Amino acid sequence: MIHFNKFTLANGLRVIVHEDHTTPMAVVNVMYDVGxxxxxxxxxxxxxxxxxxxxxxxxxxxxxxEPLQMAGGENNAYTTSDLTNYYIQLPAENxxxxxxxxxxxxxSLAFSDKSLDVQRKVVSEEFKExxxxxxxxxxxxxxxxxxxxxHPYKWMTIGKELSHIENAKLQDVKDFFFKYYRPSNAILxxxxxxTTAQVKALAExxxxxxxxxxxxxxxxxxxPLQTAAHKLEVKANVPLDALYKCYHMPGRTGKGYYATxxxxxxxxxGASSRLNQVLVKEKKLFSNIDxxxxxxxxxxxxxxxxxxxxxxxxxDAEKAVQEEIDKVQQTIIPERELQKVKNRVESMLAxxxxxxxxxxxxxxxxxxxxxxxxxxxxxxxxxxxTATEMHEEAQHLFDEKNSNTIYYYAG
Amino acid sequence: xxxRKIAPxxxxxxxxxxxxxxxxxxxxxxxxxVHIIKSDEQDTLQLExxxxxxxxxxxxxxxxxxxxxxxxxxxxxxSALQINENIDYFGAYLNRTSHHEYATYTLHCLTKHxxxxxxxxxxxxxxxxFPEEELAIFRQNMKQRLAVNLxxxxxxxxxxIDRYLFGEFHPYGRVSSMEAYDALQSATMQAFYKQHxxxxxxxxxxxxxxxxxxxxxxxxxxxxTKWNGEASIVRPEISIMPAEEKKFRIFNDENGxxxxxxxxxxxxxxxxxxxPKMLVLNTILGGYFGSRLMSNIREEKGYTYGIHSQLYNFRxxxxxxxxxxxxxxxxxxxxEEIYKELRTLQKEIVPEEELHLVRNFMIGSILGDxxxxxxxxxxxxxxxxxxxxxxxxxxxxxxxxxxxxEELQELAQEYLSPEDFYELVVI
Numbered sequence: 001m002i003h004f005n006k007f008t009l010a011n012g013l014r015v016i017v018h019e020d021h022t023t024p025m026a027v028v029n030v031m032y033d034v035g036x037x038x039x040x041x042x043x044x045x046x047x048x049x050x051x052x053x054x055x056x057x058x059x060x061x062x063x064x065x066e067p068l069q070m071a072g073g074e075n076n077a078y079t080t081s082d083l084t085n086y087y088i089q090l091p092a093e094n095x096x097x098x099x100x101x102x103x104x105x106x107x108s109l110a111f112s113d114k115s116l117d118v119q120r121k122v123v124s125e126e127f128k129e130x131x132x133x134x135x136x137x138x139x140x141x142x143x144x145x146x147x148x149x150x151h152p153y154k155w156m157t158i159g160k161e162l163s164h165i166e167n168a169k170l171q172d173v174k175d176f177f178f179k180y181y182r183p184s185n186a187i188l189x190x191x192x193x194x195t196t197a198q199v200k201a202l203a204e205x206x207x208x209x210x211x212x213x214x215x216x217x218x219x220x221x222x223x224p225l226q227t228a229a230h231k232l233e234v235k236a237n238v239p240l241d242a243l244y245k246c247y248h249m250p251g252r253t254g255k256g257y258y259a260t261x262x263x264x265x266x267x268x269x270g271a272s273s274r275l276n277q278v279l280v281k282e283k284k285l286f287s288n289i290d291x292x293x294x295x296x297x298x299x300x301x302x303x304x305x306x307x308x309x310x311x312x313x314x315x316d317a318e319k320a321v322q323e324e325i326d327k328v329q330q331t332i333i334p335e336r337e338l339q340k341v342k343n344r345v346e347s348m349l350a351x352x353x354x355x356x357x358x359x360x361x362x363x364x365x366x367x368x369x370x371x372x373x374x375x376x377x378x379x380x381x382x383x384x385x386t387a388t389e390m391h392e393e394a395q396h397l398f399d400e401k402n403s404n405t406i407y408y409y410a411g
Numbered sequence: 412x413x414x415r416k417i418a419p420x421x422x423x424x425x426x427x428x429x430x431x432x433x434x435x436x437x438x439x440x441x442x443x444x445v446h447i448i449k450s451d452e453q454d455t456l457q458l459e460x461x462x463x464x465x466x467x468x469x470x471x472x473x474x475x476x477x478x479x480x481x482x483x484x485x486x487x488x489x490s491a492l493q494i495n496e497n498i499d500y501f502g503a504y505l506n507r508t509s510h511h512e513y514a515t516y517t518l519h520c521l522t523k524h525x526x527x528x529x530x531x532x533x534x535x536x537x538x539x540x541f542p543e544e545e546l547a548i549f550r551q552n553m554k555q556r557l558a559v560n561l562x563x564x565x566x567x568x569x570x571x572i573d574r575y576l577f578g579e580f581h582p583y584g585r586v587s588s589m590e591a592y593d594a595l596q597s598a599t600m601q602a603f604y605k606q607h608x609x610x611x612x613x614x615x616x617x618x619x620x621x622x623x624x625x626x627x628x629x630x631x632x633x634x635x636t637k638w639n640g641e642a643s644i645v646r647p648e649i650s651i652m653p654a655e656e657k658k659f660r661i662f663n664d665e666n667g668x669x670x671x672x673x674x675x676x677x678x679x680x681x682x683x684x685x686x687p688k689m690l691v692l693n694t695i696l697g698g699y700f701g702s703r704l705m706s707n708i709r710e711e712k713g714y715t716y717g718i719h720s721q722l723y724n725f726r727x728x729x730x731x732x733x734x735x736x737x738x739x740x741x742x743x744x745x746x747e748e749i750y751k752e753l754r755t756l757q758k759e760i761v762p763e764e765e766l767h768l769v770r771n772f773m774i775g776s777i778l779g780d781x782x783x784x785x786x787x788x789x790x791x792x793x794x795x796x797x798x799x800x801x802x803x804x805x806x807x808x809x810x811x812x813x814x815x816x817e818e819l820q821e822l823a824q825e826y827l828s829p830e831d832f833y834e835l836v837v838i
Contacts, residue, residue, distance in 0.1 A: 125716045350521055
């Protein structure tokens with residue numbers, strides 16, 4: 001049970017306080033309700049590039065990192081398709097430094113040409129390091145494009161192509177900031193060795209006078225139902241053939257999400273999971289195979305990906321994967337196996353909650369999707385899933401027409 | 412109105428009194444020491460069993476790591492699948508690692524499931540059988556993984572730089588190969604296991620929320636017998652054979668858009684008085700986001716997504732290793748800038764403001780790292796396995812708080828001359 005207090009400032013900033021007096025540290029987490037799905041299709045990668053610019057100095061503070069490091073703090077940030085999150089960890093005595101820094105960059109950035117110029121290059125190198133200069137690094141670009149016809153999950157957070165990042169203008173940066181980085185689109189979570197009264201006073205002092213901005217009205221059309229299987233063959237300079245299969249699945253708050261999450265664990269969670277046991281250990285068709293998804297807020301993709309054992313034919317490998325999928329569709333998951341995946345979730349949630357930073361981050365996330373208190377009910381949703389529900393969910397999930405397959409050949 | 416241009420007051424690093432929480436120690440009936448950090452805030456626990464079974468002790472390449480890995484893949488009573496199903500059923504994680512010195516099995520689980528898991532753990536640790544079929548799968552899959560990794564410039568660069576520093580036959584410089592995987596034999600692993608995973612060489616570290624009868628259970632499963640007999644491990648002397656050449660360029664992928672840059676030199680081990688000082692100098696150079704290398708090469712020039720320098724924590728000898736992946740056409744310029752930063756540290760004294768910041772950053776970081784029972788036991792484990800005690804930890808903190816800019820400059824003059832460094836670019 002994670003305890004917290006919640007209040008909202010007059011400008012709409014939601015504040016959550018999670019007191020934990022067993023630690024000498026404090027965590028300040030600011031989550032903005034904006035991600036790559038909010039981007040213009042001709043300016044992709046912008047939410048993430050923008051995240052980099054948030055470290056380039058704000059209106060009253062030329063350097064973000066230095067004063068924080070001086071206060072014994074560390075920070076980082078990440079951008080996903082759905083959201084952007086900034087977090088700081090520092091000794092609780094120095095918490096006001098975090099309020100000062102975070103509030104000033106919510107008030108306004110410095111908008112320097114130099115910072116934009118350098119971060120464009122840095123992000124280009126990040127793009128190369130992770131998506132170009134790695135074997136199989138381009139597969140998610142191709143898969144998203146294959147699986148989505150219109151929804152902005154069609155492109156990666158890093159951007160669709162390098163040129164979008166290279167062409168970013170300072171005016172784009174300013175527009176983006178004043179549209180999305182407003183108190184009404186943000187959630188502040190403060191955790192650790194702090195009191196609610198202290199946080200209330202600091203939040204009023206530092207964030208209270210920032211103009212509210214307009215709560216963004218998101219109007220993204222859902223991805224239309226896929227009506228025919230999509231397939232793509234790729235040949236690249238890689239040593240092994242690989243198979244990728246993706247199926248459209250419910251979004252984070254959608255009906256059937258928990259059942260689908262448990263299905264992914266039945267197939268690919270842990271060394272005893274079905275795909276690993278049957279396809280790696282028994283049939284020896286794959287050297288590794290996984291099943292996972294990203295838990296996106298809008299409808300996402302359940303993914304099966306594996307590398308084939310050298311000499312195995314793609315069609316034999318795919319047939320064996322299909323047999324495991326058929327089993328999930330045709331037979332009810334045995335009680336003990338269902339209990340296993342539920343136990344795994346219970347344990348995973350418990351270990352996740354161990355870190356203060358994780359707890360703060362999760363509180364912000366649950367607040368973003370509706371209410372921070374959902375965090376404490378999370379496991380009950382998994383406990384309630386029945387084998388029958390999973391069986392029903394598997395019928396449309398694994399419908400051939402719902403599938404997207406990439407055959408990635410070593411060339 | 413508040414004045415946003417003025418930073419709030421802060422408490423300084425030197426004012427933080429960092430304490431390493433002491434561990435409890437219990438000895439099992441057969442003499443195995445158990446080091447304990449309790450914490451009842453969560454319903455989780457961590458148990459580690461550590462053995463002197465690292466690559467330092469192997470006579471054939473990869474035997475130590477393969478033994479460590481395959482112990483979990485079949486015991487006298489349980490198949491690999493049965494072991495995995497048991498671990499997974501209780502939502503636990505059983506991880507194995509082996510490095511140069513030690514080989515470890517680590518169990519993470521919910522406290523309420525420990526009693527169900529400890530018999531499985533006993534099977535894995537006391538009665539592994541190294542089935543031929545599991546070895547064959549392991550060999551094939553590891554070779555496939557190696558083939559993929561060999562296409563990555565960073566992976567190739569890491570292999571080569573360690574070879575230059577320590578020599579290709581030294582455990583620190585030796586690397587995996589298709590041939591070494593092919594040569595692995597079940598019988599060799601069985602023998603290596605029997606010699607190194609013995610009761611008298613085992614050390615146990617536990618942390619978290621422990622069941623009331625934890626020690627009784629450990630005694631029952633690991634403390635009753637002299638399992639695998641008494642073996643004395645002699646740590647062989649192995650000499651370092653560094654490369655004579657200093658500069659290397661490797662073309663691994665003609666279409667590569669980035670190069671992996673490594674600039675490295677040997678450095679004395681942690682027992683040397685310069686080691687704690689170098690931890691500070693290394694932080695200034697490339698050990699945090701605001702470091703000299705990051706500020707110049709990422710934040711000023713935009714040559715890379717990240718650049719870091721690290722101090723190896725190896726037992727016999729350490730090294731300073733600067734590493735980055737940079738755009739293909741700026742790799743050479745990156746090396747030039749690295750040398751420029753080294754020379755600056757030699758020529759110019761570190762400004763007081765910067766040193767002050769680094770002290771505060773490092774102390775804040777240690778304070779954060781010691782947050783939680785799992786983290787505290789980790790610190791103790793590193794001290795104990797290296798034959799050290801809390802004085803070493805406090806001495807390091809004292810060095811951070813008191814080292815002077817002059818001492819840092821002397822250190823830079825002794826250890827940061829560009830001509831002493833190996834340099835490597837892998838494209």
